[in-house]
Amino acid sequence: MSTESIIEVALPVPMRRTFDYKVDSLTHCAIGCRVQVPFGRRVMVGIVVAHKDTSDWPIEQVKAVETIFDDVPLWTPNIDKLLRWASQYYQHPVGEVFHHALPKRLRMGDAPDASDIEVWRLTDAGQALTIHDLGRAKKQWKLLSLLSSGPQDKGSITAAGVAKATIDALLEKQWIEQATLSDLPTQKPDSDAPPPTTEQAIAITALQRHLDGFHVTLLEGVTGSGKTRVYLDVIADVIAAGKQALILVPEIGLTPQTLARFRKHLGVHIAVIHSGLNDSERLAAWQAARTGQVSVILGTRSAIFTPMKNPGIIIIDEEHDASYKQQDGFRYHGRDLAVMRAKNEGISLILGSATPSFESFQNALSGRYHHLQLKHRATGGVMPTMNVVDMRQQTLEGPLSAPLIQTMQKHLDAGNQVLVFLNRRGFSPVLLCHECGWFAECGRCERPYTWHKNQRRLTCHHCATERPIPHQCEQCGSTQLLPVGHGTERLQEVIETQFKDFEVARIDRDSTRKKDSFSRIIADIQDGKYQILLGTQMLAKGHDFGKVSLVAMLDIDGALFSNDFRAGEKISQLLTQVSGRAGRAGQPAQVVLQTHYPEHPWVQQLMTEDYSAIAKDLLKEREQALLPPFASLVMVRAEASQDNLVRRFFESAEQIIRQHAPKDVMIMPASPCSMTKKAGKYRWQMPLLSAQRAALQRLLFQCTGLIEKTPEAPKVRWHIDVDPIETT
Ligand SMILES: Nc1ncnc2c1ncn2[C@@H]1O[C@H](COP(=O)(O)OP(=O)(O)OP(=O)(O)O)[C@@H](O)[C@H]1O
Ligand SMILES: [Zn+2]
Structure with missing residues (x-):
């Protein structure tokens, strides 16, 4: 009789099942450990x-299993x-889900080293420097000022775009030194x-009272109300109790400025997890969180899977942001997983936003979530006044109206931005083409090409x-080819011609393509350079x-006529968020919205x-139309x-x-997506809708196979x- 036992292994293959393998003994092959197994003609790393x-x-x-990598499970x-x-x-x-949650080096079978996180810090000589000591060595100054708020790990430094040569130069001068996280004094x-404002203080106390178990709170605070300060005071409490905090921010919210603010206020080291890390940095941060070496983890969407030794709280900042939803492969929503995770861990979750998603907002209204509000700006300033410019029959300079x-x-003459x-x-x-009306079109998408003048490309x-x-x-x-319409590049030309005495910063995906350019522009804006x-x-x-x-908003009219059922939600969020950048220091401020449809009900509202x-x-x-959040929606999509x-x-x-x-699931006929062809593929979708989430889930379970x-x-x-x- 054989003494061999059977284990079930999840492998990173697109099949909705697990696979059986033999092991000599189960005692060294716990659930949650990684194993190497033969699969077809390959070998793969799988999870028991x-x-x-x-x-x-x-x-x-x-x-039979070939190798067992771990003595203890990788996660809780x-x-x-x-x-x-x-x-x-x-x-x-399930195999793809498990593998998605692991850092790449663990997916490859590497050991989760217990090695310490390496950091750079200022030496005493480095601390004493002034900008005059450095003259024109701008990059060195940048690294020094980054370290002046405290030691930084390599991941944060590379994310800020500091080159190795800069680090080496400062090491040579003995202005900085290497240390490990556990060397650092707190x-x-x-x-x-x-001090917190009265509103902030009330919110902080309410949140601190709920740190003992599973609670979800929607912190709805107007733009500039100081939500970050509320998070920081609550996190400080969590750290004091010996626990850990996991904070998620949208992809572009993770600037060195944000990090410095957290570090300064809390006085602890923070592990950052984002797409800019290399595989070793990612593993080091993951491991530091898992072993409890760091008490604060700040990351983007996928950081929701980071294990914690002593979980204390999860915070999702800008919870309405679309970047929390993964749009390909494993299409999860980071916010919704956060709710499940907080529930499993028995801890508190804060969802913060000036413009909550309707899902969270409805949960707050119905009493499922606690609802805390910050109705005033922390600096005491008032919200900006709103003005519409009716674009019909205006004299225009490019897309800018005379008013x-x-x-x-x-505003510029008054010294403002x-x-x-x-x-x-x-x-x-x-x-x-000005003569015949032809325009350059992408054959794979059947949509016009955008002209990128700087890059000399369509x-x-x-x-x-x-x-x-x-x-x-x-x-x-x-040869009479004419540009029609304005993008940011062209608008920059218009503005530079109109306002010759002022400096213009353009921020879009093209101008921030280089690694550190985004955070550099943000810092220069804050310094008043533009x-x-x-x-x-x-x-x-x-x-x-x-x-x-x-704040001026141009060309939003297209969004008023979208066939997305979330169009109204999305445009109110966008306009409120953009407007919210005005008057944050407490000065009187104004928003101008240019539109050809001033009577449109959304514009009025x-x-x-x-x-x-x-x-x-x-x-x-x-609610009347029985659409989310009052019903669950699932989209079946296909392309070929x-x-x-x-x-x-x-x-x-x-x-x-x-x-x-069943009767309570509504099946809408499949039809082409609003962008019928994309990248050469024809795309169709079929929406399924039900007020009974469970019924819909059961149906999917029965039908996918x-x-x-x-x-x-x-x-x-x-x-x-x-x-x-995405539903259109
Ligand atoms: N208690 C306070 N006293 C004085 N200033 C404060 C206080 N709390 C926050 N601030 C300041 O108010 C400004 C807005 O704060 P913060 O950026 O946290 O707002 P927010 O709620 O995150 O806004 P948004 O949703 O627009 O991002 C910041 O400049 C911050 O330094
Ligand atoms: Zn295309």
Whole structure:
């Protein structure tokens, strides 16, 4: 009789199942450990998910485990539970979910080193330096000022774009030195911070009272109300109790400025987890959190899977932000996983935003979440006044109306900064033949190319295809090709011509492509180097620019006529967030919105009501139409290079779903997406909607396997998106 035992292993393959393997003994192969196993002709690293007595397969076909990597599971039972739940809820193969949650080096089979996080810090000589000692060595000064707020790990330094040569130069001069995290004495938390405002103090006390178990709080605070200060005081309490805090921010909220603010206030080292880390840095941060070496972990979406030794609180800043939803592969929502994780861990969760998602807002209104509000700005300033410019029949300078130019001039002359928001990068969205009307179009997406003048290219914003700029019309041969419409690049030219005496900073994905350019521009804006800030939504989120007294919003009209059921929510969030950059230091401030549709109900509402009131109103409409958050939505999507393959896939998928669907699930017919063709693929989708989340989940559970087995399924790329945020 064999003494071998069977284990079930999750492998990173797109199959909704696990695989059986043999081991000599179960004692050294606990659930949650990694093993190396043969799979087909390859070997793979997998994770043990179950022990069992027998396999459903003939025992001689069950292969043996080759290597066992870990003595103890990589994560706690609570994370294990979260991942299994996520695999089921998002209908995503469990092996891929498990592997997604691990740093790459662990996925490859490396050991989770217990090695200490390496940091750089100032020496005594470094501390004593002034800017005069450095002369024109700007990069060195940058590193020194970064370290002046405390030691920084290598990950944070590389993320801030400091080159190795700069580090070496300062090491040579003995102004900085290397240390490890455990060498560092604890710093004193910042005692110079101004006291919290009354509203902040009330929120802090309320949150501190709920630190003993699972609670979700929506912290709804108007722009500039000082939500960060509330988080910091609560985190300080969590640290004092010997526990850890995990804070998630949107992708672009993680600037060195944010980090420095956290470090200064809390006086502890902070592990950062974001996409800019290399594999070793990522593993080191993950390990420091897992072993309890750091008490604060700050990261973007995927940091939600970071294990913690003593979890104390989770905070999601700007919880409405779309970057929390993963849009491909394992399509999870970081905020929703945070709710599950906090529940599993029995800890508190704070969702913070000036413009909460309707999902969270409804949960707060219905009493499922605690609802705390900060209605005033922390600096005592008032909210900016709102003004509309009716664009019909205005004299224009590019996209700027005469009244806007006058207003800008007034604010600039008063020594303030002006922020101009235009959510379209590039020079012009269309390049048109003046003689015959032909325009340059991406054949793979059937949409116009955007002209990027600086890069001397046409770029498709949907599939990233690029091509050189044509010198002649491809239809009639004319050389009269004209840019139509304005992107940020072209707007920059217009503004620079109009306002010659002022410096303009442009912030969009093109101008911030280089590694540290974004944080550098942000720092220069804060130093007052620029008077006019122009950019896309990258400028809108969470930034605290004290001197901005005017915010101008151009060309938002397209968003008023979108067929997305969330259009009203999205535009109110965007406009409120962008407006919220004005008047943050307490000075009187103004917002100007240019539109051709001043009578549009949303424009009217945005001028007169605050976000809460608008949200309540729009939520009523959602309730009547039985749309999320009053119902659960799932999107089945498929794409292929031939339209009829997609059509046939949906014929059989729809049939399967209809056969199994209970009455309380509404099945809408499959139809082409609003962008029917993208990157050469035809795209269709089929929405499923139900007020009974469980019924919808059961239906998916029954049908995905059946759909997978249809002969049409392998001919298309298809997936299920649970709680989608893209719906058009
Ligand atoms: N108690 C306080 N006393 C004085 N100033 C404060 C106080 N709390 C915060 N501030 C200042 O108020 C400004 C806004 O704070 P913060 O950036 O945290 O706002 P926020 O709520 O995150 O805003 P947003 O949602 O727009 O990002 C900052 O300049 C901050 O330094
Ligand atoms: Zn394209």
